[in-house]
Amino acid sequence: TTSTQPANEPTVEVLPVEPDGGIGDTPTGAPVEQPADSPTPAQRIVALVALDGNVVLVNVASGEKTPVTSDAATYGSDNTTPVVIYQNPKWSSDGRYLAFERQIGTPSAEGYNFTYALMLFDIASAETRVALDGQQTAGFAWQPGTHLLAFALAVQPGYFATRGGVDASKATGISAVDIDTMSGSRLVAPENGYSLANPGWSPDGKLLNFEEVLYMEGRGNFAYYDFTEGKYTHWDKAIGAVSWSSDGSQLLHDNMNYMPNYSERVFEINRDGSGEVQLSPEAENSYAYSPLFSPDGSQIAYISVVGMDPDIVNQLVLIDAAGVTRPLTKLTQVYYLAWTPDGQNLLLATGNYPDVKTVLVSLADGAQTPVADGWQAVMKP
Structure with missing residues (x-):
């Protein structure tokens, strides 16, 4: 189902840096792209969350680590000390900025009182600052080719008004902050009466996908906004995790909407919902998830799981440019799968917590190159 806004006068509603997330008009034009230099990096740098909870930068060749944060703190045995949690590092497409989430929990009689922020590390100045303060986000994503950071807000109190129903008056949309100007804007209003979560951009920055929040747990229904068409x-319906093709004409998805039930498979589907094709094979006691197009859109990677506890085998699978499917490597566990910008390797975390390591997996032969202890790794463009 689609709804179209008049496209003759593109507008963007200007908000404070801390948008309230309330209902507003959806803009009919795409956000204005900001010019950015994108030199080829001389070194491969990976940002990840180390086992001590801090965000660090790792030089893949030398192993040298540069701390981005240093004050992460875990829960104490008696819950009387503050906690500081960092997670979800993401690079802007030009590699200038690294955004990540911060949660600070202060002990109270009822447990912990949390405050939230989206943090920003500027690799040019090595400075860290707050991009969005006092708002709990429900996912964020950089628009490719810009320094625009789109984000969703956690559902507001009273949104789940009744069992199996929501209060549309409390629905929130997708907002953004432009890091170059520190100005806020409303990108997508909750037109269908549901709060929106987990935004993600197509590689060309013209489409923004998100989920409509129906329930307290699990994934919401898939939806997207086309900034070119104002639609x-x-x-x-929920379709699990998604990945856009390079031109935005197709999607990968896995139907992993909650905990796996061994029916999950990887599919490719046209943006209009037609032509769905199953890519992962049918196999007993198995499921497949986390499909990702390569940066140029010519290859697809996903994770295949075979067997039941305690005899589970995780396998990294590649569909190459010729359409040939082949396993790359078997792993104990797989977390946070991502492509490297050159499309020659996959970046992931493997192991059983707390023994979790980030590795590079070569597409050529499946060889693993250790990067560092930790997870949630993303390579600088």
Whole structure:
């Protein structure tokens, strides 16, 4: 189902740096792209969350680590000391900025009182600052080719008004902060009456996908906004994790909407919902998830799981440019799968917590190169 806004006068609603996330008009034009230099990096740098909870930068060749944060703190045995949690590092497409989430929990009689912020590390100046303060986000994503950081807000109190129903008056949309100007804007209004979460951009920055929040747990229904057409499209069903093709004409998805039930498979589907093709094979006691197009869109990677506890085998699978499917390597566990910008390797974390390590997996032969202890790794463009 689609809804189209008049496209003759593009507008963007200007908000404070801390947008309230309330209902507003959806802009009909795409956000204005900001010019950015994108030199080829001389070194491969990976940002990740180390086992002590801090965000660090790792030089893949030398192993040298540069701390981005240093004050992470875990829960104490008696819950009387503050906690500081960092997570979800993400690079801007030009590699200038690294955004990540911060949660600070202060002990109270009822447990912990949390405050939230989206943090920003500027690799040019090595300075860290707050991009969005006092708002709990429900996912964020950089628009490719810009320094625009789109984000969703956690559902507001009273949104889940009744069992199996929501209060549309409390629905929140997708907002953004432009890091170059520190100005806020409303990107997508909750046109279908549901709060929006987990935004993600197509590689060309013209499409923004998100989920419509129906329940307290699990994934919401898939929807997206086309900034070229000024159109909000909702599919009225959850389809799991998604990945856009390079031109935005197709999607990968896995139907992993909650805990795996061994029916999950990887599919490719056209943006209009037609032509769905199953890519992962049918196999007993198995499921597949986390499909990702390569940066140029010519290859697909996903994770295949075979067997039941305690005899589970995790396998990294590649569909190459010729359409040939082949296993790359078997792993104990797989977390946070990502492509490297050159499309020659996959970046992931493996192991059983707390013994979790980030490795590079070569597409050529499946060889693993250790990067560092930790997870949630992303390589600088």
